[in-house]
Amino acid sequence: MIDFLTVHGALSPFYAGVLGAAMVTILASTTAFFCGLALGACLMIVRVTCARPFGYLIRLYVSLMRGTPLLIQLLIAFYVIPSLLGLDFSPLQAGILALTCNTAAYISEILRAAYSTVSRGQAAAGRSLGMKPWTIWWHILLPQVFHRSLPPLTNEFTILLKGSSLLSIISVVELSTLARNVNLQSNLPLQVFIATAATYFVILFCASSISRFLERRIAEVLPNAR
Amino acid sequence: MLVDFDIIREALPVLMKGLQMTVLVSVIGIPAGILAGGLFAYMGESRNRPARLLAKFYVELVRNIPFLIVIYLSYFGLPKLGLRLSAFHVALAATAFYTGGYFCEVMRAALHSVPRGQVQASRSLGMSAWTTQFHIVLPQLLSFLIPPTTSLVIMMFKDTAIFSVVTLPELTYQSNLLTSESFAYVEILGTAAVIYWLCSLVLDTAGQVLERRVTRWMRG
Numbered sequence: 001m002i003d004f005l006t007v008h009g010a011l012s013p014f015y016a017g018v019l020g021a022a023m024v025t026i027l028a029s030t031t032a033f034f035c036g037l038a039l040g041a042c043l044m045i046v047r048v049t050c051a052r053p054f055g056y057l058i059r060l061y062v063s064l065m066r067g068t069p070l071l072i073q074l075l076i077a078f079y080v081i082p083s084l085l086g087l088d089f090s091p092l093q094a095g096i097l098a099l100t101c102n103t104a105a106y107i108s109e110i111l112r113a114a115y116s117t118v119s120r121g122q123a124a125a126g127r128s129l130g131m132k133p134w135t136i137w138w139h140i141l142l143p144q145v146f147h148r149s150l151p152p153l154t155n156e157f158t159i160l161l162k163g164s165s166l167l168s169i170i171s172v173v174e175l176s177t178l179a180r181n182v183n184l185q186s187n188l189p190l191q192v193f194i195a196t197a198a199t200y201f202v203i204l205f206c207a208s209s210i211s212r213f214l215e216r217r218i219a220e221v222l223p224n225a226r
Numbered sequence: 227m228l229v230d231f232d233i234i235r236e237a238l239p240v241l242m243k244g245l246q247m248t249v250l251v252s253v254i255g256i257p258a259g260i261l262a263g264g265l266f267a268y269m270g271e272s273r274n275r276p277a278r279l280l281a282k283f284y285v286e287l288v289r290n291i292p293f294l295i296v297i298y299l300s301y302f303g304l305p306k307l308g309l310r311l312s313a314f315h316v317a318l319a320a321t322a323f324y325t326g327g328y329f330c331e332v333m334r335a336a337l338h339s340v341p342r343g344q345v346q347a348s349r350s351l352g353m354s355a356w357t358t359q360f361h362i363v364l365p366q367l368l369s370f371l372i373p374p375t376t377s378l379v380i381m382m383f384k385d386t387a388i389f390s391v392v393t394l395p396e397l398t399y400q401s402n403l404l405t406s407e408s409f410a411y412v413e414i415l416g417t418a419a420v421i422y423w424l425c426s427l428v429l430d431t432a433g434q435v436l437e438r439r440v441t442r443w444m445r446g
Binding site: 068075163168176189193 | 286287289290291292293294295296298299302303306307380384385386387388390391398401402405411412415416418419422423425426427430
């Protein structure tokens with residue numbers, strides 16, 4: 001078994017680079033996830049509070065992001081956006097931009113579903129206590145929304161991290177790129193890609209464990225949260 | 227002028243040829259995956275422990291491994307095991323494999339939505355296990371299944387774009403080919419995106435219509 005996975009040192013470039021590459025994968029997806037969370041929350045708040053035209057615009061944005069492949073979005077962020085804006089993006093920046101915009105659309109829908117389960121009386125109570133709209137959102141509504149959407153948000157994070165493998169196509173040096181390069185050098189596709197799949201598996205397994213721990217922790221700290 | 231419509235007019239026939247391949251892979255691969263996923267969902271609910279574990283393992287594999295790696299593994303790895311598949315066959319197999327894992331989850335959630343008492347009641351009325359499934363359980367599942375299945379179908383339809391990396395001549399591959407000749411990224415990538423978007427809208431609408439129909443049919 002060990003011999004199958006190391007093949008007398010032919011895979012040592014993979015094991016030498018796997019930690020760094022995994023860090024790039026994790027860093028890119030967590031950055032995109034938290035930026036997407038902030039953007040998604042803003043989109044959700046605007047959609048449920050502001051006037052019609054804004055709502056239609058956001059619906060169009062969400063529909064576009066959910067209706068086109070992430071790969072096409074990455075290619076557009078890498079080839080089209082920099083020339084349109086006259087900016088110079090590194091592949092990693094373009095990748096994080098595309099992942100953020102993509103995940104924000106999904107997250108805003110997840111948060112909206114959670115928001116619809118928060119009782120109307122909560123906001124009304126906040127208003128009657130004289131709170132400002134911003135305070136109501138920040139201290140009353142958003143905490144409940146985030147708490148309720150923790151499981152689907154975890155799901156979205158795993159989908160996002162899996163999607164980050166596509167960054168290899170715009171030449172970001174992350175886990176899948178490393179796998180492809182080592183495969184080209186060693187011509188041992190089975191071993192290389194199984195090892196890569198195992199690495200992704202471990203990362204995502206840890207991510208869902210952390211989320212389950214958070215859920216339990218919140219349930220302990222706020223027993224009456226639901 | 228920012229967008230050159232002549233380029234789009236020239237590119238459109240090539241992109242449409244790519245769309246045909248995208249649709250072909252989706253039309254065969256996704257239903258095959260749904261069948262497999264349904265089967266695994268029943269395995270996951272069975273009394274047989276190895277079958278349950280196998281179903282769980284399958285779902286965890288699909289949930290935790292990127293589609294790209296599954297494609298690389300089957301396109302570059304399987305020939306080493308003596309199984310040489312064309313890009314098209316890899317595409318069908320990988321789409322079915324991935325759809326199956328996600329649909330298994332969807333189906334299991336749906337199966338849990340039907341109260342156990344209904345199964346027990348129909349069994350105690352002397353219905354066979356098959357009759358129970360087909361006449362009692364499945365009709366109740368349908369309206370529960372349709373919304374998540376629609377989003378799964380759209381997700382997998384979009385994910386076929388990834389097959390461009392193994393040179394399957396589908397929509398994204400064709401648009402990459404065109405951009406490498408003309409460098410008209412805005413026009414060609416934009417057109418490809420719009421084509422994907424329209425297809426997703428059609429699928430989304432079809433799902434909604436189907437859901438309304440089934441709900442009405444269930445009410446009698």
